[in-house]
Amino acid sequence: MTTVFTEGVFDLLHANHLRLLSEARAMGTRLIVGVTPDEDAIAYKRRPILTLPERMDHVRATGMADLVVECPTMFGAHLSADFLDRHGIGLVVYGGTGWEDFYRVPIARGIFRRVPYHAGISTSMILARIAERGEGDSKH
Structure with missing residues (x-):
């Protein structure tokens, strides 16, 4: 029995988010999903459109996660041994590149796996499309 952990911002949940969740789910018997807090998302991307509780609810609504948690902070910290042990995590899955420092503990334990970022x-x-269309497309 392997508990898998993956994380993301999961703002405006879309098909590539679902692919990551599906790939992570297929690698174990239990899936824990960490949702990135707003402060961390702002520090490396942008402010999420949806609130943290809304994003967590959307991940829960997929039915793919056994547990949805607020992701441990990504800046000035790392995915700790305590977090991994407390949740019985045997595999950490990340869909992207970089972040070796954040993932240093699962990398050192040999329980880290990258999956390709899907084009x-x-x-x-999605946000660019909304901006391109502007207010003119709204019928409300």
């Missing part, structure tokens, strides 16, 4: 839809792309 196509992204939250940034």
Whole structure:
């Protein structure tokens, strides 16, 4: 029985988020999903459109996660041995590149796996489409 952990901002949940969750879910028997707090998302991306509780609810609504938690802070810290042990995590899955410092404990334990970042839809792309269309498309 392997408990898998993955994390993300999961703002404006879309198909590539679902692919990551599905890939992580397939690697174990239990999936814990960490949702990045607003402060961390702002520090490296932008302020999420949806609140942390809304984003956590959307991940729960997929039915793929056994547990949804606020992700441990990514800046000035790392995914700790305490967090991994407390949740019985046997595999950490990340869909992207970089962040070796944040993932140093699971990397050192040999329980870290990257999955490819999928091209196509992204939250940034959705926001760009909204901006391009402007107010003129609204019928409300």
